[in-house]
Amino acid sequence: MRSAGYQPAEPLSVWIVTDGRAGIEAQALGLAEAIARRAPIAVTTKRIRLRTPWSWLPPGFIPAAQDALTIESDPISAPWPDIFIGCGRASVPFALGVRAWSNAKTFVVQLQDPRVNPREFDVVIPPLHDELEGQNVLPIVGACNRITSERLENAVSQYKSSQLEELPSPRFAILIGGKSKRQDISPARAREISDSLAAVQRETGGTLLATLSRRTSDAARMQFRTWLAPHCAVFYENEGANPYPAILGVADHIFVTADSVNMATEAAATGKPVHILAVDGQLGKLTKFHQSLARRGCARPFNGRLETWSYPPLLETDRAAAAVLTAWAAKHRAN
Template identity: 30%
Template sequence: MIIWRFTDGKAGHEAQSQGLVEALQRRCEVAVFTLPVQRDGTGLIAWLSRRYRPGAQLPAPDLLVGAGHATHWHLLAARRRYGGRTVLLMKPSLPLSWFDLCVVPEHDAVAPAANVLVTQGVLNRIRPPDLPRQDTGLVVLGGPSRHCDWDDASMLEQLDQLVAARPRQRWLLTTSRRTPGTLLQALRDHPAFTCVPCQETAPDWLVQQLATAGEVWVSEDSVSMLYEALSAGAPVGLLQVARRGANRVTAGIDALVARGWVSAPGHWQPAAGPPQPLNEAQRCADWIVEHWLTRC
């Protein structure tokens, strides 16, 4: 199977498409070609002209995979010129019917359709591990976002409460690119935490930590990290951030709490998670193979 993977340079989007590609590789013999794109109008021009020069020297695709708005017209232009089926890993800003398959998180509340596969959160590279859990607790922090405000003092207070409630736990803490430098400095001096900023980690470091952590605590702005922890099968709890109002993301988080998959902020006992660890990338790959790729 030939896959053209369109990337927009955003780490979260690339993790989604890479997660699907790796899941397909577990089912089929796959050759992957990565095509970087930009949201500069070249995709639309290529679609209108029925030409797509980035693919001229590549074998014709079976699948064209992308995540992020910048990939939309590139997926459509490449399919128009070279064939294959488009797989978009998000709710599109163009009509759903223009894509062969849209993989859409449940919290985006998309209308049911034959070409829509609804998932619990966005896809990721995490697989349920076979390794035993250790007695280390992992804390994953985000930072300010368009959905929430951020308060260093509030987060430090919650972390102190967490340590006090679970005194026998060893703690490892990591950050995101959004984590304020002021908070990072305070955490470096905190006696309870071994702090490993995201800038100092190897590409698979977080994957490895999620596979063995005895419990994981995630600031509730970090939705993708929350679903990665659930995919790893770890007990998960939330750290509160100030919301700017109700929206689809906060509704999705509240639904996870209501299901008992994650513990609410202030409850210092992590929830056990879903009955089976999430493995949405593999579920999506299985759907593609079973519906489209009879030779796999």
């Protein structure tokens, strides 16, 4: 266990507060797990949702957040944790609340851009491409995640008696996203992606291992099912055990659609070549994200020609965890 300069006598109580969406919760869990690799903690996961009309309001304008919770939400009540990790819009009012209700004794960490002045939190950890600045702001490339070499090894060993390791190499993990605010995968683009990846399989004699997102539209899904699935040893569509970490662990190369920050960051955490597949729509700030991956040697746009390269795994979650513990220790000593 690495020291953060101050080790608590008892495990730190840590709350993870999100709306329960898989991609959002994984970011908060990833940070908590990275903290746990450095100091003893006890984690409590809380999933919350706001009732209308409160869910329509900006996060900083919800006067009584606890009264705005839906009946199925987990309670947000004392005793307050040592560390609060919030991620996503719904968590912001409770991050602000817990800091006040605990008389600032709870150390409040907010992931992503909270759209509230960063000074209202102890630490804010946004993606670098959001260009948020402040004394207590720690920008990272992409998003916090749960990817570690140990987790990937365990996933591979547990996946159907390790049959993945027996598949012909090179093995290609294919991570397909879908619709977001500004991007989507049209049926035509899905067919183009399928054809280009089938060509990679033919040229290399390797193995395609694909997983589709819940965001993948039915129309795009049909194209992938028709033109990509026949070439895949694994083709996952959200039924049964998710092979996502296992195929990341066994892959020699990773292909990921350009719409997803989470998937690209997780891919880059493996240290394996990451090929970005173009999607439809405007990338906006995602262009800066892809550029930051490229500058670190993690990812390149896929233009139909397979390239191989190496780079140190992108371990931004570990960097964030070390910074959080250092800041928490400094505040604890000051109090």
